[in-house]
Amino acid sequence: MQAKKFRISMRFAGIAAAMLMGFDALAAGPSAGYAPLSIPFAAEPVGADNVYYFSGESGVPGKQNEGFTANAGFVITEEGVVVFDALGTPSLGAAMIDKIRELTELPITHVVISHYHADHVYGLQAFRELTKAKIIAQEASRLYINSPDASQRLEQRKQALSPWIDDNTRVVTPDFTFEEGTLLESGQYRFHVVHAGPAHSPDDSLMLVEPAGVLFSGDIIQNERVPFLASSEVDTANWMRAIGKVRDLNPRVLIPGHGKASESAMDALNFTYDYLAYVRDRMGNAVEAWIEFEDAYEQTDWSRYENLPAFEASNKANAYRVYLEMEKAALGGS
Ligand SMILES: [Zn+2]
Numbered sequence: 001m002q003a004k005k006f007r008i009s010m011r012f013a014g015i016a017a018a019m020l021m022g023f024d025a026l027a028a029g030p031s032a033g034y035a036p037l038s039i040p041f042a043a044e045p046v047g048a049d050n051v052y053y054f055s056g057e058s059g060v061p062g063k064q065n066e067g068f069t070a071n072a073g074f075v076i077t078e079e080g081v082v083v084f085d086a087l088g089t090p091s092l093g094a095a096m097i098d099k100i101r102e103l104t105e106l107p108i109t110h111v112v113i114s115h116y117h118a119d120h121v122y123g124l125q126a127f128r129e130l131t132k133a134k135i136i137a138q139e140a141s142r143l144y145i146n147s148p149d150a151s152q153r154l155e156q157r158k159q160a161l162s163p164w165i166d167d168n169t170r171v172v173t174p175d176f177t178f179e180e181g182t183l184l185e186s187g188q189y190r191f192h193v194v195h196a197g198p199a200h201s202p203d204d205s206l207m208l209v210e211p212a213g214v215l216f217s218g219d220i221i222q223n224e225r226v227p228f229l230a231s232s233e234v235d236t237a238n239w240m241r242a243i244g245k246v247r248d249l250n251p252r253v254l255i256p257g258h259g260k261a262s263e264s265a266m267d268a269l270n271f272t273y274d275y276l277a278y279v280r281d282r283m284g285n286a287v288e289a290w291i292e293f294e295d296a297y298e299q300t301d302w303s304r305y306e307n308l309p310a311f312e313a314s315n316k317a318n319a320y321r322v323y324l325e326m327e328k329a330a331l332g333g334s
Pocket residue numbers: 070117119120219257258
């Protein structure tokens with residue numbers, strides 16, 4: 001098992017990596033010029049050989065969590081390391097690289113991005129500067145990168161996350177984009193990357209690692225909490241189709257975009273799928289019967305979800321968003 005074989009001192013691993021790969025592995029982390037981190041930061045195993053994740057804290061990005069609010073992960077293959085998501089600051093990206101190099105001297109070959117939201121991608125800058133990894137994302141990410149939203153978000157994070165985000169921070173663009181999906185092969189593993197958006201963002205994508213049976217889901221599969229559907233870009237029909245595709249591949253371990261990894265991936269997939277189906281069914285019926293949203297919401301039995309985290313914060317807005325989506329579909333929109 002790759003991971004154990006190279007569990008040697010960080011310094012030695014860094015030197016070995018630098019010698020073998022011909023670039024400066026020792027420059028990762030704060031020494032590379034990124035603001036140092038003081039939060040605990042570790043690569044946690046997830047119940048599948050060679051697969052690890054970094055488990056972000058809950059809450060909004062701020063000085064208390066140093067921007068570490070999302071998850072990211074990686075798989076060590078016989079040929080190299082495939083990373084999924086890059087966390088929310090260049091410092092966190094550099095810390096990921098350091099942790100990976102404690103475990104293996106193999107090169108980081110790819111970084112696959114779940115969606116281009118700040119908490120998942122600002123770490124890409126470190127991967128671009130310190131590795132030769134190819135960055136892969138869904139085509140619609142380009143829309144976000146060039147949007148006013150993206151520059152406003154960066155300005156906001158400079159305030160909220162100084163010194164980890166500053167005037168040197170930039171949004172790194174992908175090297176390759178895909179439409180429906182793409183398949184990567186590295187060593188003993190296959191990586192099925194599937195476009196699932198627009199769900200909570202246009203470019204939402206999932207990555208299933210076979211034969212490990214590990215699903216990196218980004219933000220669209222949540223474990224035991226009400227998912228967030230209240231985005232103007234939401235398309236629950238697409239979302240359900242994407243879950244259907246991934247469900248057919250029968251994953252075992254789930255690494256979500258936020259929250260703890262789970263060894264019952266199918267439960268989380270089924271939970272999200274059933275929630276989407278339920279809200280669509282109830283709101284769809286109401287639209288067909290010309291029932292106003294407020295009445296439809298009141299008349300719906302929410303008892304199976306009302307005790308879950310995020311119910312209060314998200315459920316009504318979710319239902320409204322789906323109501324509008326069903327109304328649009330009923331009126332002949334897409
Ligand atoms: Zn997120």
